[in-house]
Every structure is written in C-alpha cells, then in structure tokens.
Amino acid sequence: MKLKTLLLSACSALMFAGLASAETLTIATVNNGDMVRMQKLTDDFKAKNPGIDLQWVTLEENVLRQKVTTDIATKAGQYDVLTIGTYEVPIWSKLGWLASLDKLSADKDYDVNDLLPAIRSGLTTDGKLYAAPFYGESSMVMYRKDLFDKAGLKMPDAPTWDFVADAARKITDKDHEVYGICLRGKAGWGENMAFLTAMSNSFGARWFDEKWKAQFDQPEWKATLDFYVKLMKDAGPPGASSNGFNENLALFQSGKCGMWIDATVAASFVSDPKESKVADKVGFALAPDKGLGKRGNWLWAWNLAIPASSKKAEIAEKFISWATSKEYTSLVAQKEGWLNAPPGTRTSLYANADYQKAASFAKMTLDSINSADPTHPTVKPVPYVGVQFVAIPEFQGIGTAVGQQFSAALAGQISVDQALKAAQQLTEREMKKAGYPK
Incomplete structure (x- = not known):
C-alpha cells in the first residue's frame, strides 16, 4: 500500500x-x-x-x-x-x-x-x-483594360511616367465620373509620402544627401511634385487630398478610376467579382519610371x-x-x-x-518586389536604408509633417514651391534638433 x-x-x-x-x-x-x-x-x-x-x-x-x-x-x-x-x-x-x-x-x-x-x-x-x-508587398499599376481599348491605348508591362500621364488624361471622362488616375493624397508618412517618396526615387530625388542635408530645394523634388499635382488636377478625382489607400480602393472597385498605382496587395481586392464591379477588366503593370534606373515602387x-x-x-x-x-x-x-x-x-x-x-497578378507582384532595393533606393547615393521611408526614428514625425505640406499643395491651398520650401525648412530644423549628421 x-x-x-x-x-x-x-x-x-x-x-x-x-x-x-x-x-x-x-x-x-x-x-x-x-x-x-x-x-x-x-x-x-x-x-x-x-x-x-x-x-x-x-x-x-x-x-x-x-x-x-x-x-x-x-x-x-x-x-x-x-x-x-x-x-x-x-x-x-x-x-x-x-x-x-x-x-x-x-x-x-x-x-x-x-x-x-x-x-x-x-x-x-x-x-x-x-x-x-x-x-x-510592393506597388504597381492597376488599370482598366476596357478604357484603354476604347482609347486605342496599350499599357506596356513597364510604363514610363509620361505614358501614364498621357493615358490618364485620355481616358478621363469627368462627365461620367471616370477619372484617369487615382493616387494617394491623404497626409501621412505611410499615406501620401509612401507613394510620393517612391515616386520621387524614380525622378532622381532623395530625402537627404550623403551628409544628411535635406534635398527638397533640389530640382528633382520640384519635378516630382509639379508632375504629381498637375496630373491629379487634370485627371484625378475631386477631393484627392483626402484619399488614401482605402478611399482609392473604393473608387477603383466602383469603376471610377482608370488607373491606380498602389500596393500589390490590392490586386486581389480589385480582381474579386464579389467586391469589384470591374474585376474582369483589370490589368497590371510595373510602377512607372523616368528612364533613370529606378521605378516608383515601394517595398x-x-x-x-x-x-x-x-x-x-x-x-x-x-x-x-x-x-x-x-x-x-x-x-x-x-x-x-x-x-x-x-x-x-x-x-x-x-x-x-x-x-x-x-493569382493572375502573381508574376507582376514578384517583379515589382524584386525591382525594389532598400539598400540602394535612389539614383544618387544616400546615407539611409528604405524605399518609401527613411529608416531613422525621426522619420515618422518629419514624414507626416512634409506630407501635410504636399497634401495642401494638391488641394490648392499653397503652391508647389511653397510646399517644397516649407518641407525643406521643417526637415532641416528637425534634423538639426536630432543631431544629424551623427
């Protein structure tokens, strides 16, 4: 026992x-x-x-x-x-x-x-x-094949920004609420600045030079923002400065966008007939470039x-x-x-x-991801890592503040030149306060 x-x-x-x-x-x-x-x-x-x-x-x-x-x-x-x-x-x-x-x-x-x-x-x-x-994810072009066919246009697998802008204007039909292109305008380091930073890379711009000096006073940023604001004025939807990923997704799914450049993850959403009115009409292409060796896609x-x-x-x-x-x-x-x-x-x-x-978009997604290089994100050399962001702690605050200036320029509240000047000043101030260069 x-x-x-x-x-x-x-x-x-x-x-x-x-x-x-x-x-x-x-x-x-x-x-x-x-x-x-x-x-x-x-x-x-x-x-x-x-x-x-x-x-x-x-x-x-x-x-x-x-x-x-x-x-x-x-x-x-x-x-x-x-x-x-x-x-x-x-x-x-x-x-x-x-x-x-x-x-x-x-x-x-x-x-x-x-x-x-x-x-x-x-x-x-x-x-x-x-x-x-x-x-x-990366980002890519999602477009309406039916609108391109109607306009006699053919989307290349690897389009240029000039082609995209020309096509956007040709397929715009504002009388029927069809806008040639939808792009992020809502302020935020992860909203409009994710798109615009990736876009600026393809225009040869950069946030900082090798000595951490802000670059918004350089011609490459001027070319980027001028192009973006003019394109959205001519071919974008009204109220674009308030539109982020979710708003543009809704516009595209409802048939109001001819093109949308955004996250590759959206491909399944716009291709799903349960959610998208244009599911059977969507094509995909790489994010555009300016012939400088970098595409406008993020990572x-x-x-x-x-x-x-x-x-x-x-x-x-x-x-x-x-x-x-x-x-x-x-x-x-x-x-x-x-x-x-x-x-x-x-x-x-x-x-x-x-x-x-x-997933019909699988190859284009893979090609988009593979073309992004976070260690060499720009045409000119930079001291930072990151494609649509700068991998330093201060970027969240600076990126959102710059995004507010660029969103105001898109809304017509200030000029492109005023937005760039303010971006340069606030970035210089915050970087100096943070002790850069380190």
Whole structure:
C-alpha cells in the first residue's frame, strides 16, 4: 500500500512538473486578415509543440506600433514575439533591441535562401536576419483594360511616367465620373509620402544627401511634385487630398478610376467579382519610371521578431519558424485556398503552378518586389536604408509633417514651391534638433 501511494505521489509530482514547464508566448500582432487567419491555424503549431501555449494581443495598426515601440524601448518585456514593419527592423536592430534569428538562418528545412532577396535585404543588418517576413508587398499599376481599348491605348508591362500621364488624361471622362488616375493624397508618412517618396526615387530625388542635408530645394523634388499635382488636377478625382489607400480602393472597385498605382496587395481586392464591379477588366503593370534606373515602387513587409531582452527567445524562434515557413503556406492553401496564401515573401510561392493559376497578378507582384532595393533606393547615393521611408526614428514625425505640406499643395491651398520650401525648412530644423549628421 505504501509503495502504491509513493508511486501515485511520484506520478503526480511529474505531472505538475510537466505543467510547470509549459511556457506561454505572448504575441503582439496587427488585426489584418492574414494575421487573424494565422491565429485560427495555430492548432497545427500547438500539436507539433505541446509544451508551448500562445497568448495573442491583437491590435489596430497605429495602436500596435505605439504599444510595441514603448514596450521594446523601455525593455518592459510584455511581448515575446512582435509584429513589426520593414521600417522598424533596421532601426531597432542597430539599437540592439532585436534578437538575431541565427537558428532560423541555419535551419535547412526553413530555407532562408528561399526568402525573396529584396524582402530579406530589408530585414538584414550586418549580415544577420533580425525579423522573418510573414507578408510582403510592393506597388504597381492597376488599370482598366476596357478604357484603354476604347482609347486605342496599350499599357506596356513597364510604363514610363509620361505614358501614364498621357493615358490618364485620355481616358478621363469627368462627365461620367471616370477619372484617369487615382493616387494617394491623404497626409501621412505611410499615406501620401509612401507613394510620393517612391515616386520621387524614380525622378532622381532623395530625402537627404550623403551628409544628411535635406534635398527638397533640389530640382528633382520640384519635378516630382509639379508632375504629381498637375496630373491629379487634370485627371484625378475631386477631393484627392483626402484619399488614401482605402478611399482609392473604393473608387477603383466602383469603376471610377482608370488607373491606380498602389500596393500589390490590392490586386486581389480589385480582381474579386464579389467586391469589384470591374474585376474582369483589370490589368497590371510595373510602377512607372523616368528612364533613370529606378521605378516608383515601394517595398514593405509585416514581420515577426523577438525583443533582445526576451527570456523565451528559443521557443519564440520556434513559433516564428512555423508561422513564416513554406509548410505554413501549404497549410493555408489546404485550409483556405491558394489565393489566400501570404504573399510577397518566398520565391517558392511564385514558382508554384497552383498559386500562379489562382493569382493572375502573381508574376507582376514578384517583379515589382524584386525591382525594389532598400539598400540602394535612389539614383544618387544616400546615407539611409528604405524605399518609401527613411529608416531613422525621426522619420515618422518629419514624414507626416512634409506630407501635410504636399497634401495642401494638391488641394490648392499653397503652391508647389511653397510646399517644397516649407518641407525643406521643417526637415532641416528637425534634423538639426536630432543631431544629424551623427
């Protein structure tokens, strides 16, 4: 009897020890469709890793940025896995805030070499990967093939800005509320300045020279903003200075835009007959250029990363490996269909015949992503990393302030010259205050 009691006590002790050893990962993530889908599929991860529990903190994008930035900057340690953008990775890795994903990089099954070079480059500092991409995008031209046919025009796969502007004016029919082109005008570093910074790269402009001197007083920025404002006045919708991604998406889906240059992720939205009146009429092309060697497309990814202060880095890396692996892509395809596979991160997805069949825009998306280089984003040399942003902490504030000036110019409240002068002054002031050059 004593032996039986001892055995039961031993078994109970082992059971409680097993429960005590189970670890919980707290994951901060954004409330977009792909991330919500991932949460629904985590039973697969739990089955493969029975000793790991997951706790989700799902937040709206702006709230996520604020909470995650505060947490990592103060080393509060509230989160074990962070969802961060391409903007944060190079800044935070250089500040020593992120753990490098060395085990992931060395794992042959994970196959880090399968990551798209342009995306991987933006997440790499000093040769080390500091975040793994869950979802990636560039930008491209989406256009109405029926309107082009009616005007006797043919969209090249790689158009110039001059062609796009000419076509936009020819297909505009304001009497029937059809506008030749829709472009972001709403102020914000991630709204109009994402588009305009990418556009300016193709015009030969840059935010700063090699000595961190602001460049809005240079002719390349003048050419960019003049072109944009005039084009939108001639062929854009009314109230364009208030339009961001969502507003332009609604205009295009309702048949009011002949062309739209924006995120490649929008391709599935404008091609879905359940959401788009023009789904069967949409074509795709690369973002335009000016013949200077750079196209006006950006580069972005939502990524999973580990705070350097984390005490659960090993199991956090296991989760990140699962969520950003080729196997996860196959899991989504099996459960949700190939069209819903997380786009823009892996070469193998774009070599998959089933995905190509489901997504007619796959090749153009891949070409757009591959043509963006965050380490060499401009025609002239620059001291920063980033295509549609400058990867320094001060950029969020400066970028939004400049965006307000450019939005005012689009609305006709100030001239292009006044907007550029104000942009130059405020950027110089803030950069001096921040101690640049460093």
